[in-house]
Amino acid sequence: xxxxxxxxxxxxxxxxxxxxxxxxxxxxxxxxxxxxxxxxxxxxxxxxxxxxxxxxxxxxxxxxxxxxxxxxxxxxxxxxxxxxxxxxxxxxxxxxxxxxxxxxxxxxxxxxxxxxxxxxxxxxxxxxxxxxxxxxxxxxxxxxxxxxxxxxxxxxxxxxxxxxxxxxxxxxxxxxxxxxxxxxxxxxxxxxxxxxxxxxxxxxxxxxxxxxxxxxxxxxxxxxxxxxxxxxxxxxxxxxxxxxxxxxxxxxxxxxx
Numbered sequence: 001x002x003x004x005x006x007x008x009x010x011x012x013x014x015x016x017x018x019x020x021x022x023x024x025x026x027x028x029x030x031x032x033x034x035x036x037x038x039x040x041x042x043x044x045x046x047x048x049x050x051x052x053x054x055x056x057x058x059x060x061x062x063x064x065x066x067x068x069x070x071x072x073x074x075x076x077x078x079x080x081x082x083x084x085x086x087x088x089x090x091x092x093x094x095x096x097x098x099x100x101x102x103x104x105x106x107x108x109x110x111x112x113x114x115x116x117x118x119x120x121x122x123x124x125x126x127x128x129x130x131x132x133x134x135x136x137x138x139x140x141x142x143x144x145x146x147x148x149x150x151x152x153x154x155x156x157x158x159x160x161x162x163x164x165x166x167x168x169x170x171x172x173x174x175x176x177x178x179x180x181x182x183x184x185x186x187x188x189x190x191x192x193x194x195x196x197x198x199x200x201x202x203x204x205x206x207x208x209x210x211x212x213x214x215x216x217x218x219x220x221x222x223x224x225x226x227x228x229x230x231x232x233x234x235x236x237x238x239x240x241x242x243x244x245x246x247x248x249x250x251x252x253x254x255x256x257x
Contacts, residue, residue, distance in 0.1 A: 021227060022046055022096045024250050025126045026053055028221050031254075033123060035090035037062060040098035044083055050094075051081035062087050093122040099129045103203040118214050123255050125217065130183060131249035133206040133224045137175045141242055146172040148238040149181065158188050165197060176202060179245055182234055206249055217253040224249050 023046075036054075038047040038061045047061035061083045077083075095117070102113050117125060149172060153162040162172075162181075170177040180202050187196040206224060213219070224246040234240040 019046065019049070021229075021248075022128055023049070023053065024128060024223075025094075025221075025252060028252055029092060029124055029126075031123065033091035034058060036060070036092040036094055037088055037090040037122075038094045038096070039087060040095065040101060041083075044081075046096060047083070048078055048081050051078035055080060058082070058090075060084055060088050060090060087116070089120060090122065092124040092126060093117065093120070094126045096126075096128045097130070099127065099131070099204055100199075100201050104199045114212060118212075118217070121255070125253040127209075127249065127251045127253075129204075129249060130201045130247055131204055131206050131209060131224075132176065132179075132202040133246040133249065134176065135244040135246065137244055142173065142175060142178060145178060145238065145240045145243070148240060149178070149185075152238055156188075161188055161193070161197075168197070169200075175245060179243060179247060182230065182238075182240070182243070183247060185237075186233065202247075206246075209249065209251070213253060216256055218256055219251060220254045221252040222250065 035058045036050065038044075038050065038059065041047045041061035041063050044061045044063075047059055051057070051059040055078070057080060059078075059081050061081065062085070102110060106113055150159070150162070153159045165181055166172065166177070169180055172178045172181060180200075183201050184196050184199075187193045190196075226243065226247050230247070231241075231243075234243065
């Protein structure tokens with residue numbers, strides 16, 4: 001059974017740390033698009049900002065989490081922002097921090113999700129998510145990073161949670177396990193920690209993504225990187241400045257016809 005989010009305010013606040021990064025597509029979509037679907041829009045914060053950024057477009061937000069749905073219409077909404085209980089057909093499909101959730105929680109099978117994404121005829125598909133792309137790491141760099149993380153956990157009375165993490169994902173001596181921990185440790189002091197601990201952020205990798213893109217679409221923009229806010233936090237908390245492997249991907253696909 002999927003564990004419910006316990007603190008929605010903390011959950012959505014942490015999501016907003018990458019807010020400006022999620023708007024990367026703002027100057028990269030052309031071709032007369034008029035409508036966009038923010039699929040998996042959570043509390044609708046990003047949906048509203050997109051609507052304000054594009055006042056001449058119609059922006060729809062959709063999320064199948066009923067608790068999130070209740071939060072979407074709080075506060076004032078731009079006149080061109082709408083929230084819907086079912087996905088709607090639009091020119092642009094936005095998948096922002098959605099794919100890793102689908103791979104952890106989606107039922108029925110994930111293939112149904114990809115069929116929807118690629119067979120609905122969206123003119124553009126915009127993806128921004130935690131998607132693993134490994135690079136060679138220097139062993140001595142990893143040893144120092146591991147030591148600093150252990151020290152931080154000791155100082156913050158979190159060593160037991162670190163051991164729980166390693167029992168699920170492997171020792172921090174492994175690059176992917178260490179980087180994965182760096183992506184989720186900010187939740188350790190949150191009521192949402194148990195849920196986030198169980199969620200495999202890096203279940204989906206960049207090579208998998210490239211392999212499932214159908215020939216009907218072409219890549220018009222792509223970037224593999226690490227989120228600047230997280231790099232800042234890693235340096236502040238652990239003194240880590242030289243993680244090489246990429247943790248996030250931005251990619252825009254355009255329908256060929």
